[in-house]
Amino acid sequence: xxxxxxxxxxxxxxxxxxxxxxxxxxxxxxxxxHGFWDEPVQRIEKWVASQPRTTFHFDxxxxxxxxxxxxxxxxxxxxxxLLQGRQIEMSWFYDEEDEQTAEQGEDYREICSNLSxxxxxx
Amino acid sequence: MNINLHTLLASPNQQYLFIGYITNNILDAxxxxxxxxxxxxxxxxxxxxxxxxxxxxxxxxxxxxxxxxLEIASGGDAAFGGIEIALDDDLVSISAVNPISVRQYSKLExxxxxxxxxxxxxxxxxxxxxxxxxxxxxxxxxxxxxxxEIARKSVRPMRYGFFEDGQGGxxxxxxxxx
Numbered sequence: 001x002x003x004x005x006x007x008x009x010x011x012x013x014x015x016x017x018x019x020x021x022x023x024x025x026x027x028x029x030x031x032x033x034h035g036f037w038d039e040p041v042q043r044i045e046k047w048v049a050s051q052p053r054t055t056f057h058f059d060x061x062x063x064x065x066x067x068x069x070x071x072x073x074x075x076x077x078x079x080x081x082l083l084q085g086r087q088i089e090m091s092w093f094y095d096e097e098d099e100q101t102a103e104q105g106e107d108y109r110e111i112c113s114n115l116s117x118x119x120x121x122x
Numbered sequence: 123m124n125i126n127l128h129t130l131l132a133s134p135n136q137q138y139l140f141i142g143y144i145t146n147n148i149l150d151a152x153x154x155x156x157x158x159x160x161x162x163x164x165x166x167x168x169x170x171x172x173x174x175x176x177x178x179x180x181x182x183x184x185x186x187x188x189x190x191x192l193e194i195a196s197g198g199d200a201a202f203g204g205i206e207i208a209l210d211d212d213l214v215s216i217s218a219v220n221p222i223s224v225r226q227y228s229k230l231e232x233x234x235x236x237x238x239x240x241x242x243x244x245x246x247x248x249x250x251x252x253x254x255x256x257x258x259x260x261x262x263x264x265x266x267x268x269x270x271e272i273a274r275k276s277v278r279p280m281r282y283g284f285f286e287d288g289q290g291g292x293x294x295x296x297x298x299x300x
Contacts (some may be wrong), residue, residue: 065268
């Protein structure tokens with residue numbers, strides 16, 4: 001199920017219900033930060049809170065500081081769900097030559113140290 | 123005409139220079155140029171992702187915070203400001219300038235002074251702290267975080283300045299290097 005279609009400035013957000021897998025891929029620097037993110041994030045949080053296990057794949061080759069705040073909130077929400085006994089795994093993908101995206105993944109991993117958060121070269 | 127365009131065009135280091143009312147369409151057009159033109163130049167290719175991200179942060183800050191605005195027919199508004207991307211020795215400089223209100227001046231001056239007092243390592247640490255702080259403040263546009271992000275990516279200390287515009291407001295200029 002597509003939760004948000006990709007555009008030049010916004011990522012595709014896809015929920016594979018059978019695998020409980022959420023993929024966020026593309027670029028994220030929307031003109032209207034909350035107009036883009038709020039609805040899909042609410043749906044993701046609702047999904048995560050209803051499932052025993054969820055996997056996230058982040059494949060973002062650029063996101064702006066506003067989207068960083070949205071992702072931090074989403075990741076922190078997921079971290080809070082660990083206390084409810086849910087299993088959540090996150091993978092952060094980056095291109096070999098994309099030092100910037102790798103560095104951002106390291107930041108999230110460091111900040112959300114209770115989650116299983118893996119960096120993976122594409 | 124108040125400026126000599128031919129003088130500006132004579133600079134061999136200039137990559138992009140735009141001054142005027144900025145819309146999201148202009149942001150998109152220059153962003154496409156960065157990808158199509160800057161990414162293929164050998165001296166800039168390895169850094170274009172950083173150029174792109176700093177450029178987007180700076181342009182979106184102009185769009186959000188410029189104090190000189192015009193309503194446009196397609197909805198929303200256009201924000202007055204300028205952006206320059208240029209070669210500077212063996213680096214690429216990205217600079218932005220825009221009018222700001224007195225209220226915004228007070229806020230930005232505090233953020234800029236805070237960043238200027240930090241070493242590169244302290245900027246990196248503060249950036250992560252700002253990320254955490256943003257978790258508590260989901261309604262703000264994240265301006266403070268964006269400046270820390272630019273500072274972290276800049277290989278030289280950011281340069282900034284505030285200039286009175288003679289009409290009760292200020293012009294804010296910010297430069298970063300990658």
